[in-house]
Amino acid sequence: MHVILTRLAALLAAACFWAGASAQGLAFWPADPNDTDWITIRFLGGSSVGAPDNPLCAYANAAYRKVSVSNNVLRIELFDENPGVWPGGTPPAPVGAHDVWAGRLIAGGYRVELHCTNQLGQSFQYASGALSVASSYMTRAERRNPAAYPPHPLINYSGHWTPADELGWGLIIQQVDGRQVAVTLFTYGADTRPVWYFCGGGRWETAFTYRSSCERFQANGFGASSGSLAVTGTGSVYLRFALNSTGVPGDEQVGFSPPENSLVADIVAEGRAISSKRFVRIR
Numbered sequence: 205m206h207v208i209l210t211r212l213a214a215l216l217a218a219a220c221f222w223a224g225a226s227a228q229g230l231a232f233w234p235a236d237p238n239d240t241d242w243i244t245i246r247f248l249g250g251s252s253v254g255a256p257d258n259p260l261c262a263y264a265n266a267a268y269r270k271v272s273v274s275n276n277v278l279r280i281e282l283f284d285e286n287p288g289v290w291p292g293g294t295p296p297a298p299v300g301a302h303d304v305w306a307g308r309l310i311a312g313g314y315r316v317e318l319h320c321t322n323q324l325g326q327s328f329q330y331a332s333g334a335l336s337v338a339s340s341y342m343t344r345a346e347r348r349n350p351a352a353y354p355p356h357p358l359i360n361y362s363g364h365w366t367p368a369d370e371l372g373w374g375l376i377i378q379q380v381d382g383r384q385v386a387v388t389l390f391t392y393g394a395d396t397r398p399v400w401y402f403c404g405g406g407r408w409e410t411a412f413t414y415r416s417s418c419e420r421f422q423a424n425g426f427g428a429s430s431g432s433l434a435v436t437g438t439g440s441v442y443l444r445f446a447l448n449s450t451g452v453p454g455d456e457q458v459g460f461s462p463p464e465n466s467l468v469a470d471i472v473a474e475g476r477a478i479s480s481k482r483f484v485r486i487r
Contacts, residue, residue, distance in 0.1 A: 230316055230333035231301075238311070238338040240358055242380070245280070245305045245316060247331055271305060276312055278335070280305050281319045281327070311339035347410065347454030355411045356383050361445060365467055365483040375441075375469070375483060385414055387441055393474055397422065401439045401473055412446035412456040418473070439473040 231246045268283040282304070304318060318331040346353040357379070366374040373391040380386075385408075389401035399422045406416025420437035445467055446456035467483040 228333070229331035230318065232316075232333070232335050236336075236338065237309075238340045238356065239309065240340045240356055241308065241337075241383070242306060243309060243335075243337070244303055245335075246301055246303050247318060249301045269304075273309075273314075276314050278305075278309070278314050278316045279319060280317065281321060284320060284322045309335075309337045311337050313337075342411075344454055348452060349454075350410060355408045357408060357414075357445075358411050359445075361385075361443075361467070361485075363485045364487045365485050368482045368484045375467075377443075383408065385416070387414075387416060387418070387443070389418060389439070389441065389471065389473060391473060393422070399436075399474070401441075403439075403441050406441075410454060410456060412444065412448075414441075414443045414445075416441055420473070437474075439471070441472075442470040444468045444470075 229248045231248055233244045233246065234241055237243045270281040270283075272279050272281075314335040314337065316333050316335050317329050319327055319329050321327040340356060340358060342353055342355075347355070360379050361377050362379045364374065364376055373389075376388040376390070378386045378388075385404075385406065387403035387406075389403065391399060391401075393399045399420055401418040401420050403416040403418035406414055408414050418439040418441060419435045420439060421433055422436050447468075448456045465485050467485070469478075469481050469483060471478045471481060
């Protein structure tokens with residue numbers, strides 16, 4: 205009973221404190237997002253806003269969360285439904301920085317509010333911040349000038365891609381945070397042994413074209429130690445997710461097929477160059 209009363213007292217004290225606390229303590233990544241970016245909202249920790257080091261909702265299960273948007277206010281409501289009991293009646297402190305939401309938003313200005321509802325049914329705000337999301341739209345003139353207007357993909361192309369006319373090799377594309385891309389090319393060497401090319405650190409040349417150099421890896425087979433993995437060569441990939449009849453950046457035409465399922469690639473690997481190879485996404 206003493207532990208329960210101590211926890212209730214902690215709830216009441218936290219509610220009173222947070223009700224009068226100044227709204228601070230959120231960070232956003234990327235710092236200047238547009239409507240194609242995957243945006244992460246991070247609570248910077250209890251001490252970041254001069255508030256108690258142990259906001260109880262920070263220990264709630266992630267399932268106990270409700271997110272809503274109204275009048276350009278993104279409200280993240282956490283619920284202290286964790287019945288855990290800590291020695292002394294209060295959770296450990298301080299609460300470290302942690303992510304509270306991630307997703308995409310349409311272009312516009314937002315006020316982001318982080319709220320907590322405790323086990324007494326009291327709701328209070330303990331952090332907030334202003335977030336501006338830019339539009340990804342670019343005019344044709346802007347798309348034709350990628351040096352002045354850095355391009356960004358309009359669609360997420362993550363998935364497993366296989367050549368449209370053969371099986372047994374292909375590409376794995378992992379696109380994270382909207383713009384960063386990692387490409388894995390799986391194929392076979394002249395000795396029929398499997399090889400992998402990892403292609404990272406490339407750049408989007410237009411909203412529909414991506415170019416990257418690659419490094420070749422080869423191991424000693426299933427179950428071999430990771431120490432047997434070594435870079436044994438180089439290659440490159442040039443991925444085109446739309447057609448361009450003029451060759452001028454910004455003149456890409458998506459066509460009638462869904463752009464997220466269309467890929468034509470130029471690949472240099474195993475001492476050979478393949479041009480305009482069409483791929484289809486299988487998952």
